[in-house]
Each structure stands twice: as structure tokens, then as C-alpha cells.
Amino acid sequence: MELTTDILRLATIGSVDDGKSTLIGRLLVDTRQLFDDQLDAVVNASERRGVGDLDLSFVTDGLRAEREQGITIDVAYRYASTPQRKFIIADCPGHVQYTRNMATGASTADLALVVVDVAHGLKEQTRRHLCIAALLGVRGLVVAVNKMDAVHWSSAAFQGVVDEVETVAGELGFDAITCVPTSALLGDNVVDASDHTPWYTGPTVLEALESSDAGAWTNATNGPRLPIQWVLRQPGGGRTYAGMVNGDTLHEGDAVTLLPAGIETTITALNTLHNGADVRAGAGLSIDVALADETDAGRGDMLACAPLPRVTREIAATVCWFGERPLVTGSRLRLKHTTRVTPARIVALDGVVDVATLSVETADELRTNDIGLVQLQTADPLVVDDYRDNRVTGSFVLIDEVTNATVAAGMVGRAAFL
Amino acid sequence: MTLTPLRPQTTTDHLSLLESHAVYILREVAAECERPVLLFSGGKDSAVLLHLAVKAFAPGRLPFPVMHVDTGQNFPEVLAFRDQTVANLGARLVIASVQEAIDRGRVADPGPHGARNRLQTVALLDAIVEHGFDAAFGGARRDEDKARAKERILSFRDAFGQWDPRQQRPELWQLYQGRVNAGEHLRAFPLSDWTELDIWQYIERENVALPPIYFAHEREVIRRDAMWLAVNEFIQPRSGEHVERRLVRYRTVGDATCTGAVESDAVSVEAIVREVATANVSERGATRADDRFSETAMEDRKREGYF
Structure with a gap:
């Protein structure tokens, strides 16, 4: 069995009723990520609440209160994989009183999947969430301009929202923006390309997600850092310092400074969980390192390479x-x-x-x-x-x-x- | 059995990232909480969790005990595996016994054939109070159930052990903060972002030992509630049910009265990885009677303090 090579973390953004949960439901159903019994359960729940044959939002709105009220209260995490990558999807709530939950979902996201109702354009709540996502350092956006069926697949209506999104996203400093005309309800341009939008030649939502930059959330523009979590005592009396690397890749032999003390030393050995002794470790890997000099390093301290924090x-x-x-x-x-x-x-x-x-x-x-x-x-x-x-x-x-x-x-x- | 990876591993493959994240969580909670405990049932997820905990603190000893919430209705192979694993590690095993809770009158006895799954909550919460645990690591995964999909990695429980899904603490970045007041506790779920397939791929890569009932074997079973249930001291055929010998394996391991087997000829981890990758039914849907009570069975149990 081939291993998928990376993980893309994405968070959904959008106002209440623009169709975020429906879009995620559609994405999961059309890529066959749902098991038969999970799909049956969604069909049953839909019937019981009289909302038609299949309410796709029930795929992620799993709490009783959410289904009763038809809203998303807290983040639901869903998982999908294609041969290229594993997706961790944080389906975030749209209501302003649950902003803390939206921020929870967006704080670890590489990319935001924004859902905008084409008939209404960018609502204040969507602007607020875009602002929070930008503050949290999300750089890429895939924008589903949704409910295109309700405007008869009008390219002019689509372009109107695209212009609006590009203006706002430009102000907020997002650098990669892909807008896709969709109907999450009917499935157009989510996983499968639509026959209704011959004027659109760009990617579907899934294609846009598959080609986005993964690992963006751990990307950094400064040197490697290792905040020390735990001190491991080695047989024979030595110690190694355990933590998760962030920033750039850390190497065996790197000159590092122990902070806040300011002591300069060298990494003499580096162990990864999978390989044991190794020569380097990139961001997101838990490792432990040995230092050339005796120090009193402990939890709360940090090892860093220049440029120093x-x-x-x-x-x-x-x-x-x-x-x-x-x-x-x-x-x-x-x-x-x-x-x-x-x-x-x-x-x-x-x-x-x-x-x-x-x-x-x-x-x-x-x-x-x-x-x-x-x-x-x-x-x-x-x-x-x-x-x-x-x-x-x-x-x-x-x-x-x-x-x-x-x-x-x-x-x-x-x-x-x- | 040594399994060779099919291709060289890069250091950023998804299993290494999931492993690193889980170890990071284990170390954070162990550092911030006074008395953590690791819940270990002998099932595949808790076997992976224990494996990760050992890696997180090696070459040191595990800095916390492991606890089994024992319904008294177990598969004997799983109990043997539990005891062997704990003995090999030299870890301290705490047993929270549902039978004891029944004997002490803490809960009503559901009778010799009654499901004890739900009674585990009482035994678990009693043990947390008795031992003063302020954090309990569990092997729950968000892909298992729609209520679990909503839960934080560090999940706060009030003085009554309850989960309030409407008032969860924000959990930003990887800043897991484990502060609780006396009497409150945390549940910590390092495997939150793992799927069933990730678990099996990791078991394959790391050669994690498991109880034999995960692998295909012949067993006497009966068909009940659209599941294959093993005939044993807890499950006896009712009138109209007949006993068959089938080639089966378990996709999940829980209380012997409510955990069903699936038909399978997968005798190796490699074969199970292939089977899981093409499964049409979820693991809990295929094998757990306790999730079928209602649409929100898991949410309701979790609110009361279940795993």
C-alpha cells in the first residue's frame, strides 16, 4: 500500500447558510470518503427532520443541537485522502458567537476553503472570518462561489463575486486565490466538472485543493527553533532534549543558542522517532537532541539557530x-x-x-x-x-x-x- | 513478523507527521498535568497509543500508569494481551472494574447477558476520583463517530466528569493547555487526526503487537442485529438463532457482549491494510451494537463522561 505523501489542513470559512457544511458533505460523498452506514445515517436523519432525501450538512453537523437548529456550533474534523495527499478538514461555524471555534479550526490551517452565496456576495461575517484567517497566517484561499444554480449559472454573477473577493483578499494580503463556480447542493464543480458552466475553464474545488501548498502553516522565514518540552535522561548519565522542530530544518552539527540564557553550543546528535539517529529534521517532527556543552536546559527553554528570536x-x-x-x-x-x-x-x-x-x-x-x-x-x-x-x-x-x-x-x- | 516498507520513507510522510504530533501531545500533557493516566483496553488504538507513549519517553520509563476499564466481559485473548504488554513494559496497571462497581452497588446489575458498555462511565469516573487523575489519555479518533469529530484534542471535563460540547475551550495552534481546578480533569486524544487506515499503516510500519482476534480465524458465531457475535459465556444463541463456524476477525475490540466480528480472510497486517482501504462500512457501524441505540448515542454517552 502506497503511503500518501503529505497532509493538507484546511478550514472552511463562510457565513451562516452560504452552504459550508453542504459543500464539505458533497466533497466527502463525491470522493467516496463516506462509508455506506454513515451515508445511510445521513439519509435517515434527513428524512426524520423532513429536510428532503439527503441533507449533506448532516455529514458534519453531528451534534444534536446542530441538527435541531440547522447550524454549525463547533468545528467538525473530517478526513479524506486521495492518492496524492491526506486532507484534514476543519468545518468551522459561521455564527459570530462561535468565532472562537472558527479560530480554533483556522489556527492550524494551510488553506481556507471559503464559501460565498453568489446571490448575496461577501457578507460581513465572511469578511470577519477572512480577516481572522489572514491574521492567523492563512495564505491561500479556494473560494467556492456557491448556489450558482439559483442565478442560472450566470458568468456575470460569478465574476461580480470574484471581483469582490479579489479586492478584499488583496487588502488582507492573501497570495493564492482560486475562485470556482459551484452548486454544492447539485455537485457542480465540487469534485466533477459541471456541464452548466462552459464559460469556466478553471479547476474544480477538489482539483484546487489537490494542487495547493501543503505544510504552509509550519512554513517560516527564520531559522530552526526547538522549544524544549521534556528532558530525557540517557543511560550512562547524559541528557537529550525533546521537542518539535519549527521554522527551518535543524541539522546535526548546527550551532545553536540556548535561550533565554544565551548559551552557545552545538547539536552533537539528533534522533527522530522513525529513524532514530538522523542528520536532519524538518518542521513538524518530534525529535530529541544532544548538546556539546553541559547546560541546565529544561522545559520552557528554546534552542535556536540564527537569525535568533x-x-x-x-x-x-x-x-x-x-x-x-x-x-x-x-x-x-x-x-x-x-x-x-x-x-x-x-x-x-x-x-x-x-x-x-x-x-x-x-x-x-x-x-x-x-x-x-x-x-x-x-x-x-x-x-x-x-x-x-x-x-x-x-x-x-x-x-x-x-x-x-x-x-x-x-x-x-x-x-x-x- | 517483520514487515519491510514498500518504499523508502521520507521524513515528512503523513505517518511521521501524525506520529510526531501524537508524541508532542503526550509530552505536553505529561509535563503540564500532575497525575495523568493512559487508558488501555488492549484494542488496536490503545496499543498504538501505548506504543507512542513508550517512544515519547524512551529510554526513560513511562511517566504515568495505564488503566483498563474492565467490564468483566472481555475476550480472554485481549486480557492476556493486556497483561503481557503491561508486564513487558514494567508499567503500573490500574484496573477500574465494572464488576466491583456493581458489587458495591454503584450501578444496577444489568444481569448476566446485559451490556455493560455504558456502566464503564461510572467505573472510569470513580477511578479518576479515587486515584486523583487530572488527565486521561484515550485512543479515540475523530473519524470514528460524528460526536467525536467535534471534540478537542484536550477535552475538558467538569467536576462531574461531563463533556459540554457547546462550551469547549478554544484550542489554538498546538498550544495545548492542560490547566484544571481540583476535581476537574482532561481527556487527551493524541490520535484525534488518525483514521482507521492510518492506524493500520502505522501498525504495519512499526510492527506494533496486537491481540490475535484482530486477524482472521475460525470461530463459532451467531447472526444478531446484522452482526456476527461470538458464542461465549456471555452470548448464547436464542431460539431461532443457530451457531455457525465462520472465518472472521474483529475490526474493533470492546465489551464481548456488544462487539461484533466481520467476515474476513485477512491473516496479516498487510492484508488488513488492504481490506481497510476498500471497506464499505465504518468500523463502529460494522461492529458496535452500543452505537445503534439512537442517532446521538455517542454524544449522549460522551456528555456523561464516557471515553
């Missing part, structure tokens, strides 16, 4: 606030960054982002689902890169000190479009 207790960051109570200057929280957890305080609130205009307005507080710019101070030093350079060393979450809930997603620095 910054060591700091003060961070300017962009945050998506999910807490129920507002975030204000002076708020105390816990912050988790790579493998380190430390107390943190908001020392300044520099503004809130208007997602429609992308302007930054002054504000006294961030309310639930607001995106804002803040200055933070931490009790312990952090080893950070700008988020735009590295999605791992540039990201953090904020944790409520009492409930331990995760209340914010934070990105070091400020997106180019803000």
Missing part, C-alpha cells in the same frame, strides 16, 4: 478576545507560549480592529470576539519571533487565572494590513 518580557501583539468579561488595561492572565506558561498583564490597549474597514479605532476594552492591539508584560522572559515570520514561536494563548479557560489567541506583532 528575541528574548523579552514586553510584547506588542494582536489578540482575538474570546472571554466573556471585557479585556481592559491592567487585566491579569496566564500566558502560554511554546512550552512556557507565565503570568502576564495587559499594560496598554492600543485599539480595536474594525473588520469591515480594517482600520484601528481607539477603545477602552475588548469585548467578546473583538480583535485588538495590546501591549503585554510577562513575569518570565519569552523567546519570540514575529507571528508573520513563524506561526509557532510568534503565537500564544491567554488563560483565565480562575477558570483556566482559554480566553484569547495572541500573535506577536501586527499584521501588515492593520
Whole structure:
């Protein structure tokens, strides 16, 4: 059996009722990823709720409340594979009150699959989600301009949405955009090319996904980093340091700096899980390494190659606030960054982002689902890169000190479009 | 049995990425939680999970015990495999016994032929409280069921062990945060993004040992609820049912009263990988009576604190 060679992680984006879940259902059904009993269960559930023969949204809307209300509340993860790659699909909710769940799905995505109702164009909620996806570092978009059957397959209607998408996506700095005229309900241009759109010569949704750049979410423009998770004691007294590589590929023999201490040393041995002793390891691989020099390295420290990350207790960051109570200057929280957890305080609130205009307005507080710019101070030093350079060393979450809930997603620095 | 990979592995193939991600989760939870435990039933998913846990901390010992939630209605081959595996590792085994829960009056006895699947929740939650566990690793996968497809990798459980699918913690990037207050706990699912096929391909690549009932063998079975059920001390033919000898194997392993076999001639891991790649029915659909009670059987059990 051939192994598929890579993994593409994608998240769906779109407003309520534009047909996200239906599109994913169609994609899974038409690529025969669903088992017979799963398809039967969808047919039965559709009949019982009187929504016709087959409501494809029931493929992913698996919770009772979701089926009763006909909405998506939380991310559903579905899996598909073609001979080329494995797909991990995060079908995200469209409602504004579930933005935290959408951000959960988009934070690890290489690509966003955007669904737009051709008759309505880009709704505010879709703009909000595109803005969040751009902030989270998603670079590629596949846009299903959906419900084409309702506008009689009009190429002019399609082009109108394409123009709108390209304007917004351009402002947000997306670099790869593919728009496809679809009917998820009828199956046109999702997996199989449509007879209704002779004027369209581009790829189907599946073809666009198959040719997209995978692994984009771990791509980085700086040197290799290894946040230390765990110290492994070796027989005979030595130690190795375990963690997952991010940024560039790390090699045996690399000169590295242990941070925040600033001690320079060398990787003398590198072990991957699959091969044991190895000469290199790329982003996304869990490894352990031995160092040339005795150090007191431990969890929360980081090994890095030049260009080195910054060591700091003060961070300017962009945050998506999910807490129920507002975030204000002076708020105390816990912050988790790579493998380190430390107390943190908001020392300044520099503004809130208007997602429609992308302007930054002054504000006294961030309310639930607001995106804002803040200055933070931490009790312990952090080893950070700008988020735009590295999605791992540039990201953090904020944790409520009492409930331990995760209340914010934070990105070091400020997106180019803000 | 040593299996040679069909072609050279690159370091970025999907199995290596899934393996690395799972190990990352195991290390994060072990580092952040005070008293984790790994749930081990002897089934293929928990065998893979245990294999990954051993790799994550080698050459050190496993930094947590393993726990079996024992319904008292097991396949004997699976119990033998459990004990052998735990003994080989020198790991500490905790047994959360449904029989004990019945004997102590914690739950009503469903009778000699009743399904005990649902009673596992009580035994599991009692053991978590008794041992003070604040995190339990499980081998559940999101492709198994539509409710599992919704669950976070680190899934928060309140002081009553309940899962609230409407109030899940956001889980951004790979920043798994495992903080809980006293009495609350986490379930951690390192195999969340694995499919049944990934599991079998990984078993093939890593030569992970499994109980023999996963491989095709002849067995006395009866046809009930559109499944082949093994005749044993828990399952006896009712009137109208007749006992046949068939070549079968198990796609999942659970309580012996509600886990069905499938007809198969796959005697090797390689043959099973081929079989799974072309299957038309899902593993739980083919073999689990407990998921057939209602459309949301898994969601309902999970809300109560099930795996």
C-alpha cells in the first residue's frame, strides 16, 4: 500500500447558510470518503427532520443541537485522502458567537476553503472570518462561489463575486486565490466538472485543493527553533532534549543558542522517532537532541539557530478576545507560549480592529470576539519571533487565572494590513 | 513478523507527521498535568497509543500508569494481551472494574447477558476520583463517530466528569493547555487526526503487537442485529438463532457482549491494510451494537463522561 505523501489542513470559512457544511458533505460523498452506514445515517436523519432525501450538512453537523437548529456550533474534523495527499478538514461555524471555534479550526490551517452565496456576495461575517484567517497566517484561499444554480449559472454573477473577493483578499494580503463556480447542493464543480458552466475553464474545488501548498502553516522565514518540552535522561548519565522542530530544518552539527540564557553550543546528535539517529529534521517532527556543552536546559527553554528570536518580557501583539468579561488595561492572565506558561498583564490597549474597514479605532476594552492591539508584560522572559515570520514561536494563548479557560489567541506583532 | 516498507520513507510522510504530533501531545500533557493516566483496553488504538507513549519517553520509563476499564466481559485473548504488554513494559496497571462497581452497588446489575458498555462511565469516573487523575489519555479518533469529530484534542471535563460540547475551550495552534481546578480533569486524544487506515499503516510500519482476534480465524458465531457475535459465556444463541463456524476477525475490540466480528480472510497486517482501504462500512457501524441505540448515542454517552 502506497503511503500518501503529505497532509493538507484546511478550514472552511463562510457565513451562516452560504452552504459550508453542504459543500464539505458533497466533497466527502463525491470522493467516496463516506462509508455506506454513515451515508445511510445521513439519509435517515434527513428524512426524520423532513429536510428532503439527503441533507449533506448532516455529514458534519453531528451534534444534536446542530441538527435541531440547522447550524454549525463547533468545528467538525473530517478526513479524506486521495492518492496524492491526506486532507484534514476543519468545518468551522459561521455564527459570530462561535468565532472562537472558527479560530480554533483556522489556527492550524494551510488553506481556507471559503464559501460565498453568489446571490448575496461577501457578507460581513465572511469578511470577519477572512480577516481572522489572514491574521492567523492563512495564505491561500479556494473560494467556492456557491448556489450558482439559483442565478442560472450566470458568468456575470460569478465574476461580480470574484471581483469582490479579489479586492478584499488583496487588502488582507492573501497570495493564492482560486475562485470556482459551484452548486454544492447539485455537485457542480465540487469534485466533477459541471456541464452548466462552459464559460469556466478553471479547476474544480477538489482539483484546487489537490494542487495547493501543503505544510504552509509550519512554513517560516527564520531559522530552526526547538522549544524544549521534556528532558530525557540517557543511560550512562547524559541528557537529550525533546521537542518539535519549527521554522527551518535543524541539522546535526548546527550551532545553536540556548535561550533565554544565551548559551552557545552545538547539536552533537539528533534522533527522530522513525529513524532514530538522523542528520536532519524538518518542521513538524518530534525529535530529541544532544548538546556539546553541559547546560541546565529544561522545559520552557528554546534552542535556536540564527537569525535568533528575541528574548523579552514586553510584547506588542494582536489578540482575538474570546472571554466573556471585557479585556481592559491592567487585566491579569496566564500566558502560554511554546512550552512556557507565565503570568502576564495587559499594560496598554492600543485599539480595536474594525473588520469591515480594517482600520484601528481607539477603545477602552475588548469585548467578546473583538480583535485588538495590546501591549503585554510577562513575569518570565519569552523567546519570540514575529507571528508573520513563524506561526509557532510568534503565537500564544491567554488563560483565565480562575477558570483556566482559554480566553484569547495572541500573535506577536501586527499584521501588515492593520 | 517483520514487515519491510514498500518504499523508502521520507521524513515528512503523513505517518511521521501524525506520529510526531501524537508524541508532542503526550509530552505536553505529561509535563503540564500532575497525575495523568493512559487508558488501555488492549484494542488496536490503545496499543498504538501505548506504543507512542513508550517512544515519547524512551529510554526513560513511562511517566504515568495505564488503566483498563474492565467490564468483566472481555475476550480472554485481549486480557492476556493486556497483561503481557503491561508486564513487558514494567508499567503500573490500574484496573477500574465494572464488576466491583456493581458489587458495591454503584450501578444496577444489568444481569448476566446485559451490556455493560455504558456502566464503564461510572467505573472510569470513580477511578479518576479515587486515584486523583487530572488527565486521561484515550485512543479515540475523530473519524470514528460524528460526536467525536467535534471534540478537542484536550477535552475538558467538569467536576462531574461531563463533556459540554457547546462550551469547549478554544484550542489554538498546538498550544495545548492542560490547566484544571481540583476535581476537574482532561481527556487527551493524541490520535484525534488518525483514521482507521492510518492506524493500520502505522501498525504495519512499526510492527506494533496486537491481540490475535484482530486477524482472521475460525470461530463459532451467531447472526444478531446484522452482526456476527461470538458464542461465549456471555452470548448464547436464542431460539431461532443457530451457531455457525465462520472465518472472521474483529475490526474493533470492546465489551464481548456488544462487539461484533466481520467476515474476513485477512491473516496479516498487510492484508488488513488492504481490506481497510476498500471497506464499505465504518468500523463502529460494522461492529458496535452500543452505537445503534439512537442517532446521538455517542454524544449522549460522551456528555456523561464516557471515553
